[in-house]
Amino acid sequence: MTQTPSFKTLQTKIGGMDCGSCAKTVAASLQNLPGITDINVVFATESLRLNYNPEQVSEKAIFDRIQALGYTIEQTQTSISQKDSCCSGEHHREHPDRQHSTLQEMQKTSPTNWEFWIRNRRGQSVILAGTGLILGLLTQNLALAIWISRAFYGIGIIVAGYPIARAALMELRLRRADMNLLMTISVIGAVILGDWFEAALVVFLFGLGTTLQTFTFSRTRHAIASLMDITPPTATVKRDNDREVTVRVEEIQVGEILTIRPGQKVALDGIVVSGNSAIDQSPITGESIPEDKETGDRVFAGTLNQTGFLEVKVTHTANDTTVAKIVHLVESAQSSRAPTQQWVDKFAEIYTPIVIASAICLTVIPPLIFGQPFDVWFYRALVMLVIACPCALVISTPVSIVSAIGAATRQGVLFKGGNSLETAGKIESLAFDKTGTLTEGKPTVKKVCELGELSASAVLLIAACLEQKSEHPLAKAIVARAKEAGIELETPEDFTAYPGKGIAAKFGSNLYLVGNRKLFSEQNIELSESAISLLGDIEKLGQTPVLVGSSRGLLGVIAVADGLRLEAGEAVHLLKQIGVKNLVMLTGDRALVAQQIAQQLNLSEYQAELLPEDKLQAIQQLRNLGNVGMVGDGINDAPALAAADISFAVGGIDMALETADVVLVGSDLRKLAYAVDLSRHTVTVIQQNVIFSLVSKVLFLLLGTFGFVGLAVAVLADTGTSLIVTANGIRLFRYK
DSSP states (O other), rough: OOOOOEEEEEEEEEEESSHHHHHHHHHHHHHSSSSEEEEEEEEETTTTEEEEOOTTTTTHHHHHHHHHHHEEEEEEEEEEEOSSSSSOOOOOOOOOHHHHHHHHHHHHHOOOHHHHHSSEEEEHHHHHHHHHHHHHHHHHHHHOOOOHHHHHHHHHHHHHHHHHHHHHHHHHHHTTTOOOHHHHHHHHHHHTTHHHHHHHHHHHHHHHHHHHHHHHHHHHHHHHHHHHSSOSSEEEETTTEEEEEEEGGGOTTTTEEEOOOTTTTTOOOOEEOOOOOOOOOOHEEEOOOOOEEOTTOOOOOTOOEEESOEEEEEOSSSSSSHHHHHHHHHHHHHHHHHHHHHHHHHHHHHHHHHHHHHHHHHEEEEEEEEOHHHHHHHHHHHHHHHHTTTTHHTTHHHHHHHHHHHHHHHEEEEEEEEEHHHTTTTTEEEEEIIIIIIIEEEEEEEEEOOOSSEEEEEHHHHHHHHHHHHHOOOHHHHHHHHHTTOOOOOOOEEEEEETEEEEEEEEEEEEEEEEEEHHHTTTTOOOOOOHHHHHHHHHTTTOEEEEEETTEEEEEEEEEEEOOOOTHHHHHHHHHHHOEEEEEOOOOOOOOOHHHHHHHOSSSEEEEEEOOOHHHHHHHHHHGGGGGGEOOOOOOOOHHHHHEEEEEEEEEEHHHHOOOOOOOOEEEEEEEHHHHHHHHHHHHHHHHHHHHHHHHHHHHHHHTTHHHHHHHHHHHHHHHHHHHHHHHHGGGGOOO
8 A cells, every 4th residue: 555645834934036926936946846736935925835745855955946046035834734645736724823923023024124225135235236336337427447337337237136147047947037037138138238337227226126125015014914923922820729820822721721910911812710801802803992801701812901800711722822813814815816816927927928029029120121220129129128027017916915904904804815805895795694693692681571560670580580590591681681780689499490481480489480471371371461462562573572470470571682783783884885785684583583683774685584505595596686795603604605705704703714705803794894895995906006017018118119218217117117006005004
C-alpha cells in the first residue's frame, strides 16, 4: 500500500513586491519547484501561503527561490497539513493564532515616515539613485568630461536598476513579461541611444513611484493589523488553591478561571462566573456603547473591562478565540479574488504580450517599409513599453478590496472575500429569518392581565414562584420579569408537573396552577366568556398566553412573546432607504405571529409555518426576481443561506463564521444597510480605477507612439496612474 506523503503548510510575509504582477512572478517561479501545491501569493497583504512535501523540497529552497527574485522573507509560520494527497486540491486551514501572530508582527515592523526611507532597501536605493542623478546633472552642466556625468548616472542606474533587472531576468526564465522586463528594456535602450540622463531619470522615477506605492500599502496594512492586535499576551488566572498567577495566554486551558480588574482586557473567550461590569466590545462588535455583563454572560477576548471585577471561566483557548477566528477570516478575505479582479488578471495576461509585439512592430516597420530613422522609432517603442505597463490596472481591484474589508471589519462587519463584497451590493431581494434574527430569540413578558380578584403583581408573583425552578423558556421569562419588578419569590409546596401543559403547587392549603388551556380543562376549571375573549385577543397579537389560576378559577393571564430586536425597525427603514425594496420575512412560526411582526416592521411580504426545505424553495423563487440575500442566525437556516446569492449571519458568532458569506459580529441589523452600501461604493471605486487605468493607458500610448511624450513622462504617467488608483482605493478604508 502506497504511503500518502505528509504535507506541510508554509505561510510567510514577502517584502519588496510592487504590484500584483510581482505576486504572479513569485507564484509562477515557485510552481516550478517539485512537491509544491496550492500556492497563493497576495500582493495586497504581502502574504504567501502554500503546501509542500518536505521529502521533495525544503523550506530553504523555497526561500532561496523567493530571494533570487529580489524579494525578502519577513515572517514565517509552518504547520502540518492534513491533506490526503498533493492532488486533492483542498486548502489547509491554518490555525487562527498563527494568523494573529503574523498580523502582530506586521504591526511591529510597520515603519514610520523617515524610518521607511532611511532603513528600507527600497528607500535607500531611491535616495542613492536621486543623488547620482543630481550629481550627474551638475557635472554635465559644468561641462566636465562626459565620462564623469555618465559615471554618476551609471551609479544611479545600477543602484536602482539592479533589482528591477534581476526580476526581469527571472521573468524571462519563466517566459513571462511584467513591468520589470518592460522597464529594463527601456533603460537599456536609452543607454544604447546615449541618453544616460533619461535612463537614470527613468530608473529614479520608477523606483520613487513603486516605493511610494509600497509605503502607502504598508501604512494601510499597519492600520488593518492594528485592528487585530488587541488581545493581551498574558492573563491572571486562579491556580494552586485560588492563588492568582500571571501566565501567557497560550498556557491557559479551557475551564480555568480568569480574574479581570477594571481597565484590563479580557484575554480569552469565556463565561462570567462572578461579578458584574460594563465591557467595551467595540474591537469585536464595532458597538461604541459598553455592554453590561453579569453571571452567565459571554465575554470575548480583546474586549475591555471598564467598571467592575469579573471572574471568567475560559471556554476557548488562545488559538480558538473569536478574535483569532476573525483574524483568520479577514486574512482569507483579503487574499480572495473578486470577480472584477479575475477579469483584470486575465486581461493583463493577454494584454502584455500584445504590447511587446506592438513595440517590436513599431521599431521595425517604419524604418524598413517607410524609411524612417531607426533611433526615433526605437525610442518611441521604448516609451510604449513603459506606458503600457499594466501595473495600475492590476492593482486597481485588490487595493479597493483590501481597504473595504478593513473598513468593514472596524465596523463589526466581516466579509468572507472579494466575491461576497461585490455581490452584497447587487441584491434586489433580502429575506429574513424571524426567530433570533428580527427577534431576540428568547421570550419576554409583554403584559400581565388581572381578572379582578388579584392584582397584576400578585398574578406575576404566583406564576414566578411556581416557575422559578423550571428551565422552560416561558418560565424563565416570567421569573425574569418578576425579578425586574423587585418581587421576592417564595417556595411553594407539593409541586406537580404536567409535561406540555404546566405546573401546580400549594401555598398552605391553596392549590395554584400555571399553564395552558389544556391544563385548566383537565383540572375542570371553567373559563368565563371574558377570559376566553382575552385569550383570543392575546393570540391575535401573536403572543402566547400563560394562564394563572387556582382551584376556584382563573386569576390572570400573562402574555409572553419573542421580542423584536430594538434596531430591527430602523434596519428595515435603512435598507429601504438605500433601495432594497423587496424585503421578505420567512419563519416557521404561526401565521398570526408572523403577521404581527411584519406589521410592526412595515414588511409587506412574509411567509409563515415554513420548514427548512420550504425556506429553501422560497429563496429559489425569489431568485427569479434577481439577486437575493438571506439573513439568518446561522443555526437552522443553513439550506436557505446556502441557496441565496449572498448570506448574512447574525447571532452566534461561532456558527455564523462557518456558515455565512457576511457576518454581523455585533448582531446589529442596521449594519446590513452599511454592508450593502459599502459593497456598492466599493464596486464604484473599482470601476473608477479600471476605467481610469485603461483610459490613461490608451491616451499616453497614442501620445508616445506619435512622439509627443518621452521616457520620463511615460514613467510619470505610469507611476502617477498607479498612485492615483491606489489612493482612490485606500479611501474606502475610512468609509463609514
